Amino acid sequence: MMIQPFLCAAILAGVWHWTLLPAAGAVLGAFLLREPLVVMGRQRLVWTTPHEETGAARRWLGGLLGGLAASGGLLAMRWPWPLLALFGGLAMALTALAVVLTVKNRQRSWWLQVLSAAGLSASCFAAALSALGTIPDWCWWVWLVSTMHALAGILVVHARLEARIAAKTKKATPPRFRLPAAAAAAMLLTAAIACALLERAILAAALALSATVHAWGIWTLSTAKSMATPLMKVGLRAMTLSIVVSILMVAGLWREA
Numbered sequence: 001m002m003i004q005p006f007l008c009a010a011i012l013a014g015v016w017h018w019t020l021l022p023a024a025g026a027v028l029g030a031f032l033l034r035e036p037l038v039v040m041g042r043q044r045l046v047w048t049t050p051h052e053e054t055g056a057a058r059r060w061l062g063g064l065l066g067g068l069a070a071s072g073g074l075l076a077m078r079w080p081w082p083l084l085a086l087f088g089g090l091a092m093a094l095t096a097l098a099v100v101l102t103v104k105n106r107q108r109s110w111w112l113q114v115l116s117a118a119g120l121s122a123s124c125f126a127a128a129l130s131a132l133g134t135i136p137d138w139c140w141w142v143w144l145v146s147t148m149h150a151l152a153g154i155l156v157v158h159a160r161l162e163a164r165i166a167a168k169t170k171k172a173t174p175p176r177f178r179l180p181a182a183a184a185a186a187m188l189l190t191a192a193i194a195c196a197l198l199e200r201a202i203l204a205a206a207l208a209l210s211a212t213v214h215a216w217g218i219w220t221l222s223t224a225k226s227m228a229t230p231l232m233k234v235g236l237r238a239m240t241l242s243i244v245v246s247i248l249m250v251a252g253l254w255r256e257a
Helices: 003-013 020-032 034-045 052-075 081-103 110-121 123-132 137-169 178-197 201-222 231-253
Strands: none
Touching (some): 003 123, 003 231, 020 123, 034 081, 081 123, 110 137, 123 137, 137 178, 137 201, 137 231, 178 201, 201 231
């Protein structure tokens, strides 16, 4: 969800600029920052005795903050300062929210994951700004398609986990996530039809593929064979789908870039 939009935007930009490297470092550093912060937050608010990993977390935090400061200084030479401040502030706000909820053991909240997906997909803006010095129209398509695809994937995963728990516990509880997951797949299909009407055939194919695979995943949740599929295999399928969707998305936006 973070690397693929960045790479897609870097490819579509078609121009190499050295600030792509600090941009990649800043995106990765902002993503990794939450881990040491979670450890330190738990040490302060949850754990009653000192833990060994707290010292390592402090060292990692210092290194990451130093790397982010260096990356920010280099990006300031290329990015407009208001956009640099905006993206930096939003990244820190999202990180703070994720840390607080993780410390409270609410990191699996679906809305947090959806919000994080939208934030991680915004890495495409970092690549575009570094390569071109601006955010072209096609970059918004990269963000939108990536976010919509991730949203459907997150909801389908929650629906699958919900179905697995119900199958193991034999409890006939009403499913919470199956309908929202189906709605997300329908949203992707609607977007695919809209792109087809706008004569964006390849982009429509990317959205339709995502919608079809996610709809099929929802349809098979009631089968014993699907429930027996290892989660690792499910994850590899999802990653493969994301790669194919990204390739189609780049192909569909290539002429515009």
